[in-house]
Amino acid sequence: MVTIQEQIVDPTACCTLDISGAEQERMVAMFKALGNPTRFEIMKYLVTHPACITGDIVEFLPIAQATVSQHLKVLREAGWITGVTEGPATCYGLHKENIAWFKDKVGEIF
Amino acid sequence: MVTIQEQIVDPTACCTLDISGAEQERMVAMFKALGNPTRFEIMKYLVTHPACITGDIVEFLPIAQATVSQHLKVLREAGWITGVTEGPATCYGLHKENIAWFKDKVGEIF
DNA sequence: TATTCGTATCGTAAAAATATGATAAAGGAA
DNA sequence: TTCCTTTATCATATTTTTACGATACGAATA
Numbered sequence: 001m002v003t004i005q006e007q008i009v010d011p012t013a014c015c016t017l018d019i020s021g022a023e024q025e026r027m028v029a030m031f032k033a034l035g036n037p038t039r040f041e042i043m044k045y046l047v048t049h050p051a052c053i054t055g056d057i058v059e060f061l062p063i064a065q066a067t068v069s070q071h072l073k074v075l076r077e078a079g080w081i082t083g084v085t086e087g088p089a090t091c092y093g094l095h096k097e098n099i100a101w102f103k104d105k106v107g108e109i110f
Numbered sequence: 111m112v113t114i115q116e117q118i119v120d121p122t123a124c125c126t127l128d129i130s131g132a133e134q135e136r137m138v139a140m141f142k143a144l145g146n147p148t149r150f151e152i153m154k155y156l157v158t159h160p161a162c163i164t165g166d167i168v169e170f171l172p173i174a175q176a177t178v179s180q181h182l183k184v185l186r187e188a189g190w191i192t193g194v195t196e197g198p199a200t201c202y203g204l205h206k207e208n209i210a211w212f213k214d215k216v217g218e219i220f
Numbered sequence: 221t222a223t224t225c226g227t228a229t230c231g232t233a234a235a236a237a238t239a240t241g242a243t244a245a246a247g248g249a250a
Numbered sequence: 251t252t253c254c255t256t257t258a259t260c261a262t263a264t265t266t267t268t269a270c271g272a273t274a275c276g277a278a279t280a
Contacts (some may be wrong), residue, residue: 014206015213021194028150035142040134040262044127048262054227067269069228088226088277096124103125103220110213146238164257177239179258184237198247198256 017080023105026079030102033078038063043080046094053089100106114219125220133215136189140212143188148173151179153190163199 019027034040038061044059046052054072058065072092075081079098084091129137144150148171155170156162164182168175182202185191189208194201 005191013157013160014204014209015157017150017157022203024150025147027144028147030145031141031150032145034146035140036137037135037138038129038268040138040141047123047125047127050123055225057227058227063268064270066229066271070268073228085227085276088224089228094124099220103216106213106216110209110216147229148238165255168257173238174240175257176241176259180238183258195257198254200257 015025017109019105019109027105029078030080030098033074033080036071036074038067039075042068042071042075043094046081046092051085051091051093053091055089059090127219129215129219137212137215139188140190140208143184143190146181146184149176149185152178152181152185153204156191156202161201161203163196163201165199167202 027087034043041061042057045057049056054065054069057072058068061068072081072083076083079095082095084093120153145155151171152167155167159166164175164179168178171178182191182193186193189205192203194203194204
């Protein structure tokens with residue numbers, strides 16, 4: 001019996017991209033956020049500097065504080081990083097669960 | 111002996127993001143290209159419709175032909191797809207080698 | 221309370237992305 | 251050759267992104 005759920009899949013295809021709806025939107029948003037050189041650098045910085053504050057990243061990058069803050073917001077909203085208020089500062093770190101989800105999904109659909 | 115190549119790596123870190131230079135640029139470009147809902151849909155379409163032409167994708171998507179052509183150009187320049195002239199048309203397909211590279215790299219660095 | 225520190229947000233300007241209709245160019249058919 | 255088909259590119263408008271200085275706000279300090 002053929003149901004609406006079935007799909008004809010090319011056995012020679014190099015990937016399935018079997019994702020849709022909210023998961024696809026989440027995926028696209030994560031792709032978009034990391035598709036920027038500065039934000040990729042911020043992610044790399046967080047690997048070697050876990051639990052750092054905004055000022056550390058501002059020192060590291062050659063751009064204005066306001067711009068760094070904006071990039072951090074984009075990364076946080078896409079789920080790549082976490083930001084926790086610690087007194088007057090904000091402590092940033094990699095969002096392990098979401099990163100693991102992304103890695104797993106890429107492994108699944110590509 | 112400590113050399114310039116050595117890096118202090120946090121063993122609890124969830125990823126290494128150990129990539130740089132041209133490979134990092136290539137990675138960011140691929141992220142950027144797929145960080146768009148329409149282009150992601152085009153990629154999904156190509157999975158189920160290997161070796162299709164521009165007109166097929168134009169029929170499938172609710173956007174103008176010129177816009178589809180631009181999106182195809184972005185995907186091609188980022189390395190996600192191939193485009194081969196076949197008579198008056200252009201035959202598009204997934205770029206298997208580059209997709210495999212992307213998948214492998216994501217598995218390595220995340 | 222007044223001040224300083226750290227950072228997010230506001231207002232704005234410039235650059236890039238997205239979208240469209242019109243056009244051009246190239247291949248095949250009449 | 252002339253016409254039709256197909257698609258890329260052009261010119262352009264709109265939206266979004268990126269960047270900055272200025273400002274506001276909360277937390278800690280004097």
